[in-house]
Amino acid sequence: MSRILRVSARVLPLFLLLLALMAATLPTPGHAADQKAPKEGVLLVAFGTSVPEALSSFKAVDASFKAAFPGTPVVWSYTSQIIRKKLAEQGKPVGGISDGLAALAEAGVKVARVQSLHVMPGEEFTELERAVLLDIQKHPGRFEAVYLGRPLLESHKDALSVAKAVLADMGGKRRKDEAVVLMGHGQAHGRADLIFEGTRATFRESDPLVFMATVEGARGIDDLPAELKAHKVRKVWLQPLMVVAGDHARNDLAGDGEDSWASKLRAAGFKVETNLRGLGEVPGVRDIFVDHARQNVDDLTKEPRKR
Ligand code: CO
Numbered sequence: 042m043s044r045i046l047r048v049s050a051r052v053l054p055l056f057l058l059l060l061a062l063m064a065a066t067l068p069t070p071g072h073a074a075d076q077k078a079p080k081e082g083v084l085l086v087a088f089g090t091s092v093p094e095a096l097s098s099f100k101a102v103d104a105s106f107k108a109a110f111p112g113t114p115v116v117w118s119y120t121s122q123i124i125r126k127k128l129a130e131q132g133k134p135v136g137g138i139s140d141g142l143a144a145l146a147e148a149g150v151k152v153a154r155v156q157s158l159h160v161m162p163g164e165e166f167t168e169l170e171r172a173v174l175l176d177i178q179k180h181p182g183r184f185e186a187v188y189l190g191r192p193l194l195e196s197h198k199d200a201l202s203v204a205k206a207v208l209a210d211m212g213g214k215r216r217k218d219e220a221v222v223l224m225g226h227g228q229a230h231g232r233a234d235l236i237f238e239g240t241r242a243t244f245r246e247s248d249p250l251v252f253m254a255t256v257e258g259a260r261g262i263d264d265l266p267a268e269l270k271a272h273k274v275r276k277v278w279l280q281p282l283m284v285v286a287g288d289h290a291r292n293d294l295a296g297d298g299e300d301s302w303a304s305k306l307r308a309a310g311f312k313v314e315t316n317l318r319g320l321g322e323v324p325g326v327r328d329i330f331v332d333h334a335r336q337n338v339d340d341l342t343k344e345p346r347k348r
Pocket of ligand 1 (some may be wrong): 226289
């Protein structure tokens, strides 16, 4: 008996080694190309929100990306330090850009798709690009490729698609002679005002009763009443042109305070309705973000390729 045990003890490691070799060479189900393809991962980057009601927008975006990239890790980063701090204190932490890239690396991802959830390629998108580049420098070779997906409104085609999606999403709520007023975020400095003006012109092509202004950009709420009156508008629908219907939408746009857009427009004699849907809640908008994540030409680990 003891002799058999001694023999099997000597043979067992050999037998296990043989099994391991067989498993390694055994063909596994699925396409050969899939087996060799490096593991992909998605990092979604947004400013962030601490308004719980606004999260429905991010949840819808998350679901769209998980459906579009099945079996792929989808990680979130918020760029706002104030919001990250607030959420951490509430026990619901969301990391920054470096944290998100580290999480993808940890999950064995070799090809990272970083998707901006910004509305326009303004200063915050530039900051995102810089943060990703610095992280690549700090961890050379960590990823085979890091693709950067462009923001929502990157081209004339995008602007037309977003206008169409937003107007379709209003469904039968709005009558034809009623105006839509969209609140963009905007920025007091940088290029955003010019991108905003291009977007405004493109939206107007889709529907002459779409009006737009910003919270912080050159064109604000005080430009709207005269413009609306010139178009003989009596009733307006207010909606944010932001991915989430967060603090700006709930307070600056639709709030009860006398400085809100709703209050100012009512004071100017307009009938006002609010449609507090973030852009992420609009299916056609989510499709554009997913398309931008798939258009994988801009690999930040390599020099730009000139055509
Ligand atoms: Co803001």
